[in-house]
Amino acid sequence: MSSPRDVPLDGPRDAVEAVTHPDPFPFYRRLREERPLFFDTHLGLWVASSHAAVSEALVHPALRVRPPAEPVPRALQGRATGEVFAQLVRMTDGAFHAAHKPEVEQAVRRWTLADVACAAKDAARDLRPRLPANAFIAALPVQTMARLLAAPAGERESTCRWVAQFTQGIAAGADAQALERADAAAAALMDQGRALGLSEVQAANRIAFMQQALDAGSGLLGHVALQLAQDPQQAAAADASPDTMRALVREVERWAAPIQNTRRFAAEALKLLGQPIAAGQALLLVLASANRDEAFNTQPDRLDVHREGGRTMGFGAGPHACPGAVIAIEMVAACASWMRAAGQFDHYFERCTGFRPLPNARIPVFGQ
Ligand code: HEM
Numbered sequence: 001m002s003s004p005r006d007v008p009l010d011g012p013r014d015a016v017e018a019v020t021h022p023d024p025f026p027f028y029r030r031l032r033e034e035r036p037l038f039f040d041t042h043l044g045l046w047v048a049s050s051h052a053a054v055s056e057a058l059v060h061p062a063l064r065v066r067p068p069a070e071p072v073p074r075a076l077q078g079r080a081t082g083e084v085f086a087q088l089v090r091m092t093d094g095a096f097h098a099a100h101k102p103e104v105e106q107a108v109r110r111w112t113l114a115d116v117a118c119a120a121k122d123a124a125r126d127l128r129p130r131l132p133a134n135a136f137i138a139a140l141p142v143q144t145m146a147r148l149l150a151a152p153a154g155e156r157e158s159t160c161r162w163v164a165q166f167t168q169g170i171a172a173g174a175d176a177q178a179l180e181r182a183d184a185a186a187a188a189l190m191d192q193g194r195a196l197g198l199s200e201v202q203a204a205n206r207i208a209f210m211q212q213a214l215d216a217g218s219g220l221l222g223h224v225a226l227q228l229a230q231d232p233q234q235a236a237a238a239d240a241s242p243d244t245m246r247a248l249v250r251e252v253e254r255w256a257a258p259i260q261n262t263r264r265f266a267a268e269a270l271k272l273l274g275q276p277i278a279a280g281q282a283l284l285l286v287l288a289s290a291n292r293d294e295a296f297n298t299q300p301d302r303l304d305v306h307r308e309g310g311r312t313m314g315f316g317a318g319p320h321a322c323p324g325a326v327i328a329i330e331m332v333a334a335c336a337s338w339m340r341a342a343g344q345f346d347h348y349f350e351r352c353t354g355f356r357p358l359p360n361a362r363i364p365v366f367g368q
Contacts, residue, residue, distance in 0.1 A: 028289035117334035141217025219258025257288030
């Protein structure tokens with residue numbers, strides 16, 4: 001199959017650069033139309049962009065969330081951070097994942113929407129007066145989760161810092177200092193979980209609730225804020241009804257896809273859409289592109305809050321589907337509603353100047 005460089009495309013160079021491109025969607029459309037599944041020789045991985053390719057990959061039993069030869073990244077092995085990593089449902093497949101995912105899903109179900117809204121508003125009330133917009137969207141999701149997860153009130157700031165340090169430590173290419181900070185953070189967060197009477201696996205996945213919420217939640221909040229700031233008429237309709245605000249958050253998630261892609265690794269040789277993929281090869285699944293596939297949503301490029309039957313791959317699908325989707329939507333809707341009702345929204349999210357330089361999360365950066 002041809003490489004993307006054989007046929008030049010407008011816009012971003014590749015599907016990783018697309019994450020932070022001002023408008024990656026025409027590029028995604030061309031990928032879907034011209035090569036919905038191809039090997040990008042520059043990135044060194046397969047890129048799946050059509051709904052058919054992405055959805056087949058997300059449920060394929062031979063496609064795993066980690067390279068089978070390295071279930072825990074080499075740099076983390078033998079460290080506190082690696083011990084936590086090894087127990088995360090997000091990072092495991094097979095028997096371990098199947099055994100523990102139901103418990104993670106159950107843990108999420110214990111919160112009502114009212115619990116989530118209350119935690120999000122409380123966090124917003126605390127953070128809004130003292131943080132600029134970019135720091136606010138970075139802190140709000142973890143501060144909300146920390147409240148739901150019963151982090152001691154006096155430890156909320158440290159909890160937020162530890163989650164950020166843990167997240168930086170597990171990112172590819174973390175340096176020695178970042179790894180040391182991540183180890184200390186992992187130890188402190190595990191202690192919090194143990195103090196609540198949780199098992200080791202439960203305590204590790206309690207950290208994941210906050211770590212998963214960090215970038216994905218910031219991205220969702222950022223895109224919703226942007227949309228509300230850009231469309232006063234739509235914002236007024238959302239102000240008038242919590243259900244309309246929720247519908248707006250859901251549609252913005254589908255349309256903007258704060259988590260633009262996720263990765264999989266072939267544990268054995270397989271075929272995807274009939275295309276052979278060799279054991280050991282990696283795949284980039286472009287969730288943001290799948291959401292804009294006409295085979296998945298009608299008039300997919302239209303942001304339509306009243307859309308009926310809108311569907312998203314933005315929270316993943318299959319065995320690793322996000323268990324936090326409902327919480328994430330409620331958290332962002334409640335936060336936005338509170339800010340607007342309290343007169344804390346206007347002029348805060350005025351101008352988007354770009355996106356944070358991340359390989360899979362598209363998080364708006366706000367400027368003055
Ligand atoms: C309250 C906030 C959130 C929590 C607690 C949460 C939690 C989680 C957890 C524990 C997983 C791992 C599930 C597994 O591997 O079996 C996961 C997966 C995922 N989450 Fe979330 N999440 C949150 C917000 C979000 C948001 C806002 C998005 C995107 C808009 C998102 C997108 C995803 C995706 C795409 C996956 C699947 C990754 C994959 O299959 O490779 N999450 N989430």
